[in-house]
Amino acid sequence: MTNIGSSAQSKFIRAGVMGWPVDHSLSPKVHGYWLRHYAIEGEYIRIPVTPDEFTARLRNLQRDGFAGVNVTVPHKEAALATVDEAHPLAQRIGAVNTVVVRKDGSLYGFNTDGFGFLENLKAGFADFKTATGPAVVLGAGGAARAIVVTLLDAGTPEVRILNRTKSRAEQLADELHRIDGASLIVGDWTRRADYLDGAALLVNTTTLGMKNQLPLDLDLTALPSTALVNDIVYVPLETDLLARARIRNNPTVDGLGMLLHQARPGFEAWFGHLPDVTDELRTEVLAGI
Numbered sequence: 001m002t003n004i005g006s007s008a009q010s011k012f013i014r015a016g017v018m019g020w021p022v023d024h025s026l027s028p029k030v031h032g033y034w035l036r037h038y039a040i041e042g043e044y045i046r047i048p049v050t051p052d053e054f055t056a057r058l059r060n061l062q063r064d065g066f067a068g069v070n071v072t073v074p075h076k077e078a079a080l081a082t083v084d085e086a087h088p089l090a091q092r093i094g095a096v097n098t099v100v101v102r103k104d105g106s107l108y109g110f111n112t113d114g115f116g117f118l119e120n121l122k123a124g125f126a127d128f129k130t131a132t133g134p135a136v137v138l139g140a141g142g143a144a145r146a147i148v149v150t151l152l153d154a155g156t157p158e159v160r161i162l163n164r165t166k167s168r169a170e171q172l173a174d175e176l177h178r179i180d181g182a183s184l185i186v187g188d189w190t191r192r193a194d195y196l197d198g199a200a201l202l203v204n205t206t207t208l209g210m211k212n213q214l215p216l217d218l219d220l221t222a223l224p225s226t227a228l229v230n231d232i233v234y235v236p237l238e239t240d241l242l243a244r245a246r247i248r249n250n251p252t253v254d255g256l257g258m259l260l261h262q263a264r265p266g267f268e269a270w271f272g273h274l275p276d277v278t279d280e281l282r283t284e285v286l287a288g289i
């Protein structure tokens with residue numbers, strides 16, 4: 001993700017996050033921390049953009065003085081359709097979350113969600129190897145898509161997808177089979193506990209367990225005690241799933257690190273420095289939640 005070459009000419013560099021709504025995005029806090037920490041002259045701002053305006057606003061990034069932007073809900077698919085060139089990984093995921101304005105003014109898009117996911121696992125549990133055994137992914141939305149593609153690329157021998165709406169999981173599996181020849185196992189949501197048997201990794205990508213949402217109802221009995229359990233929900237930091245996994249001695253990794261790590265390649269592309277995820281950054285971001 002390096003050497004993409006941003007177009008920023010002046011010393012002051014501007015980037016931001018486009019979304020609708022975007023008020024609750026934590027990205028300005030993350031990038032703001034790094035800008036201060038590395039004493040870089042620049043800013044990272046919230047850019048509220050409606051779906052109607054999105055394509056034009058993205059195309060005008062250079063005119064508006066931006067080195068690039070992050071793109072969040074609901075614009076990630078539209079960003080893929082709008083950029084002049086997209087990284088192959090973003091094409092397979094079907095979404096762009098990071099855009100760089102290149103020197104010639106053209107837009108380059110990539111997707112750092114899977115990078116953030118994997119870096120978070122590695123940082124939280126150094127012993128984890130993606131190729132060790134089957135992974136169980138709960139959910140089939142945008143986050144699940146990035147995670148499944150990343151797990152396949154990282155050599156996970158078997159990926160099992162369980163989603164409330166089974167057709168959505170089947171569609172994801174069919175698409176990835178067409179693109180990658182990947183064989184994914186799609187199961188019934190009601191039988192999700194059975195699919196934990198023999199798993200090396202369990203990831204919750206659904207919104208279940210998030211503050212003000214229902215908890216994730218999942219019997220962990222069949223899950224090997226060696227399996228790593230990760231929740232991409234980070235409010236609360238320790239979800240009910242992670243707490244129950246911890247009590248039965250499974251290694252666990254919370255979801256905050258995915259948010260922090262996915263921000264790193266964009267920061268590097270725009271501001272010229274690959275930043276670190278530190279405890280101080282985690283503490284600062286947590287204080288804002």
Ligand code: ATR
Nearest residue numbers: 139140141142143144163164165168205206207208
């Ligand atoms: P994201 O892009 O962040 O992954 P999303 O596309 O809205 O968000 O996906 C949310 C996921 O949570 C989906 O897998 C959704 O299941 P459906 O595809 O059936 O909607 C899942 N989810 C949300 N509420 C749920 C619930 N009450 N029970 C089970 N799954 C739920």
